[in-house]
Every structure is written in structure tokens, then in C-alpha cells.
Amino acid sequence: MKQYDEIIVGAGSAGAVVAARLSQAPERQVLLLEAGPDYPSVEELPGDLRDPWISLVAHDWGFAATATPGRQFPYPRGKVTGGSSAVNNAAATRGLPPDFARWVELGNTEWSFEQVLPWYRKLEHDADRDGDFHGKGGPIWIERPHRVQPLSRAFIDAAVAIGCAEVDDLNAPTAIGAGAVPHNVRDGIRQSTALAYLLAARSRPNLTVRSRCLVNRILIERNKAVGVEADAGAGGEKFFGRRITLCAGAIGSPAILMRSGIGAHAELERLGIGVAVDLPGVGANLIDHPVIMVVARAKTGVEHDPDVFWEVTLRGNAGGSARPHEMMFPLLSAYGEKILRDYFAAPGYPVIALCPALQQPRSRGTLTLTSADPRLAPKIDLNMFSHPDDLRLVAEGMHIARSLLLRPELAGYVDRIAAPDAPTFSSRERLADYIRANCYTGYHPVGTCRMGPECERGAVVDQHGRVRGISQLRAADASIMPNIVSAPTNLTCIMIGERIADWLCEEQD
Ligand SMILES: Cc1cc2nc3c(=O)[nH]c(=O)nc-3n(C[C@H](O)[C@H](O)[C@H](O)COP(=O)(O)OP(=O)(O)OC[C@H]3O[C@@H](n4cnc5c(N)ncnc54)[C@H](O)[C@@H]3O)c2cc1C
Structure with missing residues (x-):
């Protein structure tokens, strides 16, 4: 043996x-x-x-997670x-x-940012950035788009118009604002x-x-x-x-x-x-990070690469939170048939979605076994929104997302908000119900x-x-x-x- x-x-x-x-x-x-x-x-x-x-x-393992009592979703x-x-x-x-x-x-004194930074640097080859915060020659190839799509540019302009910074490098330690997302993708x-x-x-x-x-x-x-x-x-x-x-x-x-x-x-x-x-x-x-979509019907006939799904994001706060990194707002664009089918169940029109994602949730879930048999899936209970701050912050994030999508900078791309509808946005209770019924996570x-x-x-x-x-x-x-x-x-x-x-x-x- x-x-x-x-x-x-x-x-x-x-x-x-x-x-x-x-x-x-x-x-x-x-x-x-x-x-x-x-x-x-x-x-x-x-x-x-x-x-x-x-x-x-x-x-995929084919797991399901309970989000809130009575609601389950696939958890890849x-x-x-x-x-x-x-x-x-x-x-x-x-991070x-x-x-x-x-x-x-x-109590984890060996895990300060200064102590983990050398390891973040060691793992990467950042094709676009160097200096004290980036690595060259590491195994993970990281790059950003060299020229973002006009829609992405308009989104950054909209974020700047409401007072956010434009961020050149989202992996810089002080990066709060809107910019291109680095991806570990090489040659597609x-x-x-x-x-x-x-x-x-x-x-x-x-x-x-x-x-x-x-x-x-x-x-x-x-x-x-x-x-x-x-x-x-x-x-x-x-x-x-x-x-x-x-x-x-x-x-x-x-x-x-x-x-x-x-x-x-x-x-x-x-x-x-x-x-x-x-x-x-x-x-x-x-x-896990709660994520919800504010979905807009997109205008057709605009210049946009149908294969681009997620290029830019905004990192900011919500709900008067003192934490400037409380929320992420990834902008998803679905113009191509494949992406529309896989992510939006083919609604028959192109979609732009802005997705408030709570970065520091207070709620805590549990993982338990259903059996001692390793072939049987465990019970994953995310217990989302058990802490009331989480629901409040996500609701606030949705209002921010909606107002960003309706900004004049995006008027050439957004036809109208498709979901949630206006009455839902105007009622705190309805919006809370909508969030509980439609919120997913980042699978993190x-x-x-x-x-x-x-x-x-x-x-x-x-x-x-x-x-x-x-x-x-x-x-x-x-x-x-x-x-x-x-x-x-x-x-x-x-x-x-x-x-x-x-x-x-x-x-x-
Ligand atoms: C759909 C999806 C999209 C995501 N998007 C992003 C993203 O864009 N960016 C990002 O930063 N993060 C993203 N994440 C999250 C990120 O990928 C995870 O946080 C990370 O991969 C987790 O790493 P890990 O090593 O903890 O676990 P994993 O990478 O999941 O590795 C666990 C491994 O253990 C194996 N394993 C488990 N149980 C057993 C067993 N009993 N016997 C043998 N093997 C076993 C599994 O098969 C798996 O290979 C995403 C995750 C998912 C699922």
C-alpha cells in the first residue's frame, strides 16, 4: 500500500x-x-x-440552496x-x-492586506498593470478590455455624473468607483x-x-x-x-x-x-453575496459586440452605509442569442441588466448533512435577509441601479426598465417581496x-x-x-x- x-x-x-x-x-x-x-x-x-x-x-454538482423560507434555487x-x-x-x-x-x-493576525498582497501578486500575470500592487510572470493571466464597448463607456460616464470616480484599475487597493473588470481569460x-x-x-x-x-x-x-x-x-x-x-x-x-x-x-x-x-x-x-437584477429592455441598432456580457462594474456604497465598498453594480449586456438564452430565458429583445450585489452581508446561513452518504447533497440554507440591514441595503442598491439606468448618458441604449415594474419600485413592501422572491447570489x-x-x-x-x-x-x-x-x-x-x-x-x- x-x-x-x-x-x-x-x-x-x-x-x-x-x-x-x-x-x-x-x-x-x-x-x-x-x-x-x-x-x-x-x-x-x-x-x-x-x-x-x-x-x-x-x-456541476447539481446542488440547490434555500434562499429564504420556502424558496430554493440551483447553486452551482x-x-x-x-x-x-x-x-x-x-x-x-x-479583496x-x-x-x-x-x-x-x-483574531487572524497573519492575514492583513499587507501580508496577503505578496500572494495576490505571486498568483498573477497582470498583462496590463505593474508596479507595487501587481505581479508579472505568475500562473493566472489577467487582462482588461483595452477599449470598452460604447455602452460600457456610457455607464462609466453615468456613474461619474452621479459623483463616483472612474477607476483605472479595480484591483488597486483603494479602487472605489466605476471601471473595466479584470478577467482571467486569455485568447478567449x-x-x-x-x-x-x-x-x-x-x-x-x-x-x-x-x-x-x-x-x-x-x-x-x-x-x-x-x-x-x-x-x-x-x-x-x-x-x-x-x-x-x-x-x-x-x-x-x-x-x-x-x-x-x-x-x-x-x-x-x-x-x-x-x-x-x-x-x-x-x-x-x-x-454569500446577495445579487439581484434591475433589467432593462435595450435599444436595438446600437454598436455593441454581442459576445460581450460583462465588461464594467461600479463599486460603491448604498443606504447611507459608511462602508464605501458595500455594493458592486456589475453591468451585464445581453445582445447575442446565446447569452440571452442562457441568462435571460430569451425574452425576444436585447437586455441590459444592472445588478446590485451586497458585498458585506450581515446574514449567516448554515450547511448541514442530510445523510452520512457522500453521494447525497447536503442542505444549504443561505438564510438570506435574516439580518434586516441586508434587505434595506439591497433595496437601496436597486433604486441606485434604476436611476443609473435612466440617466441621460445611457438614453441611447436603455429603452425602458422591464423589471421590476414602477409600482414595485414605489412601494417599500412590494420591493422587499420582490427582492425575497428574485434575489440570487454571486455563487461565492x-x-x-x-x-x-x-x-x-x-x-x-x-x-x-x-x-x-x-x-x-x-x-x-x-x-x-x-x-x-x-x-x-x-x-x-x-x-x-x-x-x-x-x-x-x-x-x-
Ligand atoms: C457559476 C459561478 C460563477 C462564478 N463567478 C465568479 C467570478 O466571475 N469571479 C470570481 O472571482 N469568482 C466567481 N465564482 C466563485 C469562485 O469560482 C469560487 O469562490 C472559487 O472557485 C472557490 O474555490 P474553492 O477552492 O474554495 O472551491 P472549488 O473551486 O469549488 O473547488 C472544490 C473542488 O473540490 C471538489 N470536491 C468537492 N467535494 C469533493 C469530494 N467529496 N471528493 C472529491 N472532490 C471533491 C470539487 O469537485 C471541486 O473541484 C463563481 C462561482 C460559480 C459557481
């Missing part, structure tokens, strides 16, 4: 990075386990994994090497200094971590990638992780390793911990799982194995990703964020992978 030095569970945004970095040392035997399929070359990559605008069709997660980085919309944006100041306030192909990190690493003889391998649980002996039990198609199989790192994402990692007996005592007993460590924070603290779940100091009962891992109570076991992915960042989450997950991989390389345990 082969003994590995490192077993990494999940080949997503963080896991592919951890495996690639650890396998740089040829003497280290690394095993990367992934539930989904693997496409080992660019040539073999199917269309949905190439095109950054197709993200919800295949290579990538199931393939590259994970959700292989199916996402490839917006490449970083901001105040986000990491909050992480430090919560989404640069997932499977391409950016694994492609170069996979020929190493010390790296084994096992795809279509569903990990059930961690094997634990006397409070020490010694391996994992997985189903690779031929029933249960065991893999043994000196250290195990969970990178199965904000849904997968807490689920594996719970199936291994690491979680809230009462919850594990309910499922008939023997308790290894009573850690009530496992599956708690689920956070984080926080379900949050890091924090030992004195904090809800903390699942320490700030190096070490799971409390079990040695040789770590988590490194979206699940360990103590609070969500004010941006889409992919680059932050990659940064977490880089940072924890570096600690793993240094530590000799």
Missing part, C-alpha cells in the same frame, strides 16, 4: 494550487483527489470549460479539475484592505487553476491526479489524520498520507469533516456519525470552516489552516475565510491556496 507525503482533496481554485506548489519538490509524493473528471490538455477541454460566459450547464459548484474556477465567469478581482483588517480583528479561454497551475505540474512523476474519485471521509487514528476513504468507481478505497489538506470548497470541505466525525456533537449524533471532535463551527457561518459561498483563535468556539481551523483537535489535517479553500471579501472570491481562494501551500512547504510536521 502506497504512502503519500501529501493528500489534497479537491482540485479546485485552491486545491490545484496546493498540489502544484507542493509537488515542486521532487522528493515529495503528492496525491490530488477530485470527484469530477479531468481534462489533461487544452485540446481536450470541452466548450463549456473554455468559454467564460457558459458556466451553469455541465460539470464546479465538479471537474479546476473546480469552480473552471466554470465561473472569470472576473479576477481581489480590499478593509476586508483583511476585519480578518485581523477576528477561461484560465482555470487546472490550466494555469496543473497543466505545467501534471507531468511530474511525484504528482498523481486521481479524478472521478469521491472522498467520503478522513481516516483518523488517535486524533491524527492518516488517510482518506474514497469511492473511485470500484467501491471504497483507502489512500494513506502523512498530511491531508481539504480543498473541497465551502460546501465540500465541511461535509467531509462532518462525515469524519468533526462537527457539532448533536448534529453528528442525529446522523449516526461517531464524534471525533466536537466543533460546532463546522458548516456554520455560511456567507465562504466561511463554513472559518479560521480563528483557539478561544473562539466557532473557529474550525487556526490561521494556518490546521483543523482543531486533529493533527496532520488542514483546510485551505473558501471555507476558511472568517468573513467574505468585497469582491468575487476566486482570486482570494487561489491566494489562500498559495499561502497555505507555502506554510506546508516550510513546516516539517
Whole structure:
């Protein structure tokens, strides 16, 4: 029976990075386990994994999330090497200094913006920017449009007209305002971590990638992780390793911990799982960005590339909030048939949508298991708007979005607001009902194995990703964020992978 030095569970945004970095040392035997399929070359990559605008069709776990009581919606997660980085919309944006100041306030002193910046720089090759805040030569190719579409230009002008700044670089630490979104797309192909990190690493003889391998649980002996039990198609199989790192994402990692007996005592007993460590924070603290669309019917006959879906965004505040980064307003344009069909159910006319997205929600959800069987989906309860500030801020964001769409700068593009209708906008109660019935998220779940100091009962891992109570076991992915960042989450997950991989390389345990 082969003994590995490192077993990494999940080949997503963080896991592919951890495996690639650890396998740089040829003497280290690394095993990367992934539930989904693997496409080992660019040539073999199917269309949905190439095109950054197709993200919800295949290579998905097929989860559903409860948004508010009685309302569910599909909750996509990538199931393939590259994970959700292989199916996402490839917006490449970083968290901001105040986000990491909050992480430090919560007891994670190694995660200030100054400390994470070198890792954000290391992961990227920013094709357009350099200087103190950007990296050159890193694995993730990042670029911005060199000339935005006239509609996007008009949107930036509208934002400037209401007092916002025009932002040249949305990844600069002080970037508050409107500007072009950086994307990790090169030659039209989404640069997932499977391409950016694994492609170069996979020929190493010390790296084994096992795809279509569903990990059930961690094997634990006397409070020490010694391996994992997985189903690779031929029933249960065991893999043994000196250290195990969970990178199965904000849904997968807490689920594996719970199936291994690491979680809230009462919850594990309910499922008939023997308790290894009573850690009530496992599956708690689920956070995601609420997003809603204000949809306009667009004028036809304008100059616009039908393949451009999301080019510009506005970062600002709402509801009198003191946080200048409280909201994002991505502008979506759907002129092409494919995008209209995939995102707007083909309404028969082109669409412009401005989408207020709350960046620092106060509501917290939970992830629980429905069964100890790894093939059954967990219960994802987002508990949206359980904190009243969230509903108030999203409603305010919708009013801002509507007034922006109706600005004279956009008059050449916007025919009329299609949804919500005017009576809904004029009644606070109706707008609140509309939000509860129509709000989605950015598909950015984080926080379900949050890091924090030992004195904090809800903390699942320490700030190096070490799971409390079990040695040789770590988590490194979206699940360990103590609070969500004010941006889409992919680059932050990659940064977490880089940072924890570096600690793993240094530590000799
Ligand atoms: C549709 C969509 C659009 C998005 N758009 C953007 C965007 O434009 N920009 C942005 O920054 N972020 C975006 N995100 C979010 C971003 O992609 C995620 O935050 C990030 O990829 C999460 O990284 P992770 O490493 O935590 O998890 P993942 O990348 O999801 O990786 C987890 C991996 O573990 C595997 N796994 C899980 N359970 C098991 C198991 N039991 N056994 C074996 N393997 C397992 C999964 O198959 C997966 O490969 C989007 C996400 C989605 C789904």
C-alpha cells in the first residue's frame, strides 16, 4: 500500500494550487483527489470549460440552496479539475484592505492586506498593470478590455455624473468607483487553476491526479489524520498520507469533516456519525453575496459586440452605509442569442441588466448533512435577509441601479426598465417581496470552516489552516475565510491556496 507525503482533496481554485506548489519538490509524493473528471490538455477541454460566459450547464454538482423560507434555487459548484474556477465567469478581482483588517480583528493576525498582497501578486500575470500592487510572470493571466464597448463607456460616464470616480484599475487597493473588470481569460479561454497551475505540474512523476474519485471521509487514528476513504468507481478505497489538506470548497470541505466525525456533537449524533471532535463551527457561518437584477429592455441598432456580457462594474456604497465598498453594480449586456438564452430565458429583445450585489452581508446561513452518504447533497440554507440591514441595503442598491439606468448618458441604449415594474419600485413592501422572491447570489459561498483563535468556539481551523483537535489535517479553500471579501472570491481562494501551500512547504510536521 502506497504512502503519500501529501493528500489534497479537491482540485479546485485552491486545491490545484496546493498540489502544484507542493509537488515542486521532487522528493515529495503528492496525491490530488477530485470527484469530477479531468481534462489533461487544452485540446481536450470541452466548450463549456473554455468559454467564460457558459458556466451553469455541465460539470456541476447539481446542488440547490434555500434562499429564504420556502424558496430554493440551483447553486452551482464546479465538479471537474479546476473546480469552480473552471466554470465561473472569470472576473479576477481581489479583496480590499478593509476586508483583511476585519480578518485581523477576528483574531487572524497573519492575514492583513499587507501580508496577503505578496500572494495576490505571486498568483498573477497582470498583462496590463505593474508596479507595487501587481505581479508579472505568475500562473493566472489577467487582462482588461483595452477599449470598452460604447455602452460600457456610457455607464462609466453615468456613474461619474452621479459623483463616483472612474477607476483605472479595480484591483488597486483603494479602487472605489466605476471601471473595466479584470478577467482571467486569455485568447478567449477561461484560465482555470487546472490550466494555469496543473497543466505545467501534471507531468511530474511525484504528482498523481486521481479524478472521478469521491472522498467520503478522513481516516483518523488517535486524533491524527492518516488517510482518506474514497469511492473511485470500484467501491471504497483507502489512500494513506502523512498530511491531508481539504480543498473541497465551502460546501465540500465541511461535509467531509462532518462525515469524519468533526462537527457539532448533536448534529453528528442525529446522523449516526461517531464524534471525533466536537466543533460546532463546522458548516456554520455560511456567507454569500446577495445579487439581484434591475433589467432593462435595450435599444436595438446600437454598436455593441454581442459576445460581450460583462465588461464594467461600479463599486460603491448604498443606504447611507459608511462602508464605501458595500455594493458592486456589475453591468451585464445581453445582445447575442446565446447569452440571452442562457441568462435571460430569451425574452425576444436585447437586455441590459444592472445588478446590485451586497458585498458585506450581515446574514449567516448554515450547511448541514442530510445523510452520512457522500453521494447525497447536503442542505444549504443561505438564510438570506435574516439580518434586516441586508434587505434595506439591497433595496437601496436597486433604486441606485434604476436611476443609473435612466440617466441621460445611457438614453441611447436603455429603452425602458422591464423589471421590476414602477409600482414595485414605489412601494417599500412590494420591493422587499420582490427582492425575497428574485434575489440570487454571486455563487461565492465562504466561511463554513472559518479560521480563528483557539478561544473562539466557532473557529474550525487556526490561521494556518490546521483543523482543531486533529493533527496532520488542514483546510485551505473558501471555507476558511472568517468573513467574505468585497469582491468575487476566486482570486482570494487561489491566494489562500498559495499561502497555505507555502506554510506546508516550510513546516516539517
Ligand atoms: C457559476 C459561478 C460563477 C462564478 N463567478 C465568479 C467570478 O466571475 N469571479 C470570481 O472571482 N469568482 C466567481 N465564482 C466563485 C469562485 O469560482 C469560487 O469562490 C472559487 O472557485 C472557490 O474555490 P474553492 O477552492 O474554495 O472551491 P472549488 O473551486 O469549488 O473547488 C472544490 C473542488 O473540490 C471538489 N470536491 C468537492 N467535494 C469533493 C469530494 N467529496 N471528493 C472529491 N472532490 C471533491 C470539487 O469537485 C471541486 O473541484 C463563481 C462561482 C460559480 C459557481
